[in-house]
Amino acid sequence: MSRPRIVVVGAGFGGIHTLRHLERRIPRGMADIALVAPHDYMLYSPLLPQVASGLLTPQSVAVSVHRLTRDTRLVPGHAVGIDTRDRTVVVRRSSGELTPCPYDRLVLAPGGLTRSFDIPGxxxxxxxxxxxxxxxxxxxxxxxxxxxxxxxxxxxxxxxxxxxxxxxxxxxxxxxxxxxxxxxxxxxxxxxxxxxxxxxxxxxxxxxxxxxxxxxxxxxxxxxxxxxxxxxxxxxxxxxxxxxxxxxxxxxxxxxxxxxxxxGVAPSPLMRTLDKPTQRGRLEVGADLRVPGLGDVFALGDAVAAPDLAAGTDCYCPPTAQYASRQAVTVADNVVASILGRPLKEFRHRDMxxxxxxxxxxxxxxxxxxxxxxxxxxxxxxxxxxxxxxxxxxxxxxxxxxxxxxxxxxxxxxxxxxxxxxxxSFVDKEAVDYLDAEGSRKEGARLMENLRARYGD
Ligand SMILES: Cc1cc2nc3c(=O)[nH]c(=O)nc-3n(C[C@H](O)[C@H](O)[C@H](O)COP(=O)(O)OP(=O)(O)OC[C@H]3O[C@@H](n4cnc5c(N)ncnc54)[C@H](O)[C@@H]3O)c2cc1C
Missing domain, CATH: 3.50.50.100 (FAD/NAD(P)-binding domain)
Known part of the structure; x- marks a missing residue:
């Protein structure tokens, strides 16, 4: 692979910390690193209640992606589907149109949404x-x-x-x-x-x-x-x-x-579009934070069910910023190791x-x-x-x-x-339309076809 294309989805704790560790491990210019995210900031959500009360201004908890990364290209929009066969993320830009984002390695960290229940009103x-x-x-x-x-x-x-x-x-x-x-x-x-x-x-x-x-x-x-x-x-x-x-x-x-x-938090619906096993909507990943059956896709944070090796068998990591940030180090190391053909390491962290x-x-x-x-x-x-x-x-x-x-x-x-x-309501503020697995494949292939017709390979 000459200049690997690494795509990270989500600019939260998992995504941003993965990017920062990747940038430290990969010499500048040796990889094409892209971030797909609807906003150009990382939200420090633990302090959100202080924004709601007016103690902090919104800008204090919205940390600019451009400050946090140096070698990463921002693709503004939501990832709404993934064509794993053609290795393409389908992105819906804020203007509404769909655009393809091809990858060699993909990192999914889209977090979650407010969990809704079937309660009238x-x-x-x-x-x-x-x-x-x-x-x-x-x-x-x-x-x-x-x-x-x-x-x-x-x-x-x-x-x-x-x-x-x-x-x-x-x-x-x-x-x-x-x-x-x-x-x-x-x-x-x-x-x-x-x-x-x-x-x-x-x-x-x-x-x-x-x-x-x-x-x-x-x-x-x-x-x-x-x-x-x-x-x-x-x-x-x-x-x-x-x-x-x-x-x-x-x-x-x-x-x-x-x-x-x-x-409660419901994992991002993006995880369902992969058609892979989930635990109450959270995508199951291995201890190396790779999606089973997809050697080039890694996932972390609130949207995944990752084994918590430090807590014992049958336990999953809790959906917290602490775990997402620590998982990011393992994901960044494993992305680099998988490109270099080296063995991957397992994620292990003791709750602080x-x-x-x-x-x-x-x-x-x-x-x-x-x-x-x-x-x-x-x-x-x-x-x-x-x-x-x-x-x-x-x-x-x-x-x-x-x-x-x-x-x-x-x-x-x-x-x-x-x-x-x-x-x-939180539904107005948080809902996004996602494609299903079949729709992702069709859209991914169509968008890549258009791209090749315009610019060649
Ligand atoms: C009010 C509040 C207080 C909290 N307090 C604590 C605390 O004290 N300690 C603690 O450890 N944890 C705390 N948490 C939990 C913590 O914020 C989460 O566990 C953590 O943010 C998870 O990281 P993540 O990267 O998985 O997701 P997030 O940090 O939520 O990031 C997800 C990112 O993905 C983006 N995204 C979503 N969908 C898409 C898509 N389709 N395409 C592209 N991008 C997408 C989002 O815009 C966001 O930037 C708190 C959460 C809240 C809401």
Missing amino acids: LSEHAYGAKTLAEAVLLRDHVLAQLELANDSRDPIEREERCRFIVVGGGYTGVETAASLLRLTEEAARRYPELRSAIHWHLVDIAPAVLPELGERLGRKALDMLRGMGIEVKLKVSVREVGPDKVVLTDGRVLPCRTLIWTA GLVVDLSGREALARVLRFDLSGLPALAATRGYHLAAVPSAPARARIVANWAIRALTGGEVSRLGFADDGRPS
């Missing part, structure tokens, strides 16, 4: 908290509810607009509820009449929140959330969602216009723990096997995020934002993203 009315657009919209929507409630004399409308329900007791749900509660507290200083009307609920079907933190710290998290004023309801889920109400599975009907759905930031005032952390709370947890949480953000300018922006907030207090002006008054 959910896909029309529930807000997501997974993308940058959703976080910004959520902040505007929440602030708009308070503005409208304050302006209304109708007690029923006031109650609906001042009640906020977050579903999901994992780190996304817990951090989002705590951060947005702080935002509404700050906004309520302007609307003293609303103070006693604002209610936050956190709902989860599980018997505990944050199970990853273990029993003791999980209980502590529950106490902290309740202490902040969040009504936590466990062993309960949502039966139905309407424009102005939420019905819980215990029969309770809550007047409400804001349901934030964080109950979890940090949970409850609105910047409280935090909990499990680092290795040590449980932290209070100031040490806050320091560990902030230190961890600063170390994990992969660019010095982004780090500086985050520290500056935290400092400005500490010195000047919160800013509660809306930016106007929720002004059309229409609900904008």
Whole structure:
């Protein structure tokens, strides 16, 4: 292979760290490296709740791909199908047309989407908290509810607009509820009449929140959330969602216009287009992170079920940034080894723990096997995020934002993203049309044929 074409799909933790390691291992110009991604930034999603609450600006967590890579060509768009026979990724550009992206080695890291369930009204009315657009919209929507409630004399409308329900007791749900509660507290200083009307609920079907933190710290998290004023309801889920109400599975009907759905991540539908075995939608890969039967395709991150060798047999790696970033090192090494015809290595990583930031005032952390709370947890949480953000300018922006907030207090002006008054569900924000395996083959072959007719081989 003279100048191998390496294509990476997805500019998240898995994709960007793979590119950075590839660029370190391959001398400049010796490979044609392309990144297929809908945006030219890597989203540092663990800090998204702080964007939703306005503590951080959106730019602080959107780290430019051009800063993070030096020898990578960006193909802007979504990969919507893969023709593995002709080694072509079918890309839908943001302008709508399809374009081919040929590869010799392919790395798939498209992450996941907010997991939807067959609950009436959910896909029309529930807000997501997974993308940058959703976080910004959520902040505007929440602030708009308070503005409208304050302006209304109708007690029923006031109650609906001042009640906020977050579903999901994992780190996304817990951090989002705590951060947005702080935002509404700050906004309520302007609307003293609303103070006693604002209610936050956190709902989860599980018997505990944050199970990853273990029993003791999980209980502590529950106490902290309740202490902040969040009504936590466990062993309960949502039966139905309407424009102005939420019905819980215990029969309770809550007047409400804001349901934030964080109950799980569904792997990217791109993985299904390969027609290979999956585990609940996550593409199965070997311990070397290669797709079985496809020697030139590697996959990592939230979209794959990769064996967790450090945890024992029959265990899969958890869908976290920590694992996606570590898998990227193995994938980059194995891509290079497969090109050079060398043996591949297996992925093995021991979980380092979890940090949970409850609105910047409280935090909990499990680092290795040590449980932290209070100031040490806050320091560990902030230190961890600063170390994990992969660019010095982004780090500086985050520290500056935290400092400005500490010195000047919160800013509660809306930016106007929720002004059309229409609900904008996570389905509107995250859904993309994918091809099936047969469609990918046909489109891949057709697009490559067009390309060859225009430019030759
Ligand atoms: C609010 C929140 C808080 C979190 N907190 C933590 C935490 O504290 N610790 C932790 O370890 N993990 C945390 N996570 C989880 C962590 O963010 C994910 O596990 C991690 O991002 C997975 O990395 P990934 O590369 O698989 O996917 P992602 O980082 O999601 O990246 C996927 C990329 O692929 C792109 N993409 C999607 N579809 C396509 C397509 N068809 N074609 C091309 N590109 C595509 C996306 O735009 C994105 O750039 C959190 C997640 C959220 C949402």
